[in-house]
């Protein structure tokens with residue numbers, strides 16, 4: 185296979201519905217280009233082919249989107265819940281009906297295998313369906329009063345206009361998880377998707393418009409991240425920012441939005457431990473590790489970053505894992521049988537190289553992989569390194585690439601101490617069969633989510649989110665809508 189060194193032009197995809205491939209931003213219900221004609225190039229990470237040039241919008245256009253979102257929010261919130269619910273359900277149905285096209289757009293701008301892209305589209309559309317239902321179940325409270333002539337009533341009301349910022353690793357799913365609950369709650373939203381993957385966001389907006397989401401209730405803006413982020417943080421019409429991305433950007437947003445005490449929910453980076461105890465079903469653990477570590481080429485916030493294996497089963501685990509890793513097929517996401525696509529960009533490859541070099545320099549042993557793939561571009565061989573220590577970069581930082589570092593441990597106390605020795609706390613996984621151990625370890629791990637005997641845990645029915653520096657707030661489940669609601673206490677007196 186040849187990987188093109190120079191970007192080629194590939195602006196047409198073989199879509200069933202070509203109108204889903206849009207390169208204009210969706211601002212206040214209009215599809216627009218930047219007033220000054222400035223654009224940002226969107227390329228295929230497989231070969232650098234140019235896919236589209238999308239608007240590079242300045243803060244004044246973003247302000248227009250916010251103004252309109254502010255204007256329509258009260259009208260949207262005033263609709264009865266069932267009506268909002270029906271519109272969201274229509275959006276969900278349209279996403280499902282167009283899942284093949286959405287997956288193709290996603291794979292082409294992001295690189296992941298097509299089957300994974302379709303899985304992302306379908307499993308995350310489910311958040312819109314779920315919150316379409318939850319829209320009808322936003323209940324308040326009536327509380328026994330302190331005086332006989334009073335009644336205490338608690339209302340739940342939408343927070344208002346929400347700004348959403350999403351990353352490139354799940355270009356479709358990270359949007360539906362935010363827009364679903366926000367619109368269900370009666371909020372409106374201005375979204376800034378990642379610069380690398382705006383086409384999935386535009387395609388979702390086309391379908392939102394078709395579903396009947398009112399003009400201006402859901403805008404998608406593209407452009408330089410920092411000025412748009414500043415506008416979101418300082419514009420008084422924005423009530424809440426919901427962000428998924430790196431801990432560094434989350435930290436900056438928190439400081440910046442602090443001036444006006446905006447509501448924030450942050451889904452940030454992770455450093456998930458994946459622990460295999462000696463009583464685990466080893467084959468199930470291998471399957472879970474492959475799913476958790478190598479899905480999306482390791483570019484997943486909840487992916488196993490450090491794999492801890494108990495001494496007595498470590499050799500067998502590494503042997504079996506290596507066989508599976510050698511079976512991964514690298515290539516273009518749209519090609520049949522491909523299980524690992526390219527990394528998103530050169531920066532991602534450089535970070536992986538740094539982590540491999542650091543581990544090997546400090547005594548780690550390379551079992552398989554460890555270098556750029558012969559396919560060129562941003563392909564990197566899936567890698568397994570043993571003899572890893574807590575002090576190495578692979579154990580301390582989020583690698584965000586297809587690298588499985590193996591750390592051996594002796595007992596439960598030691599591995600819990602090592603697993604919790606990080607500022608992150610998003611996901612943790614372990615494989616064990618002893619029930620008392622299962623309870624003890626699940627309770628002891630400092631993370632927002634724990635997968636026991638599974639390497640996959642996200643779904644719309646469960647609360648997704650982190651503790652420590654992995655963020656605050658939850659997406660999915662009955663808790664996922666709370667972040668888009670305010671509590672209002674009404675004291676009825678003189679009864």
Ligand code: NAD
Nearest residue numbers: 350351352377378409410413429430433451452453454485
């Ligand atoms: P990133 O933080 O660089 O970018 C995320 C988004 O923030 C993008 O849209 C980017 O344009 C925007 N951004 C960057 N600087 C900004 C600024 N100054 N103001 C406003 N917006 C700004 O992260 P990334 O590399 O795109 O994504 C990978 C990271 O996201 C990883 O750390 C991963 O763990 C994390 N992530 C977390 C979750 C979760 O649910 N916890 C899910 C997916 C990804």
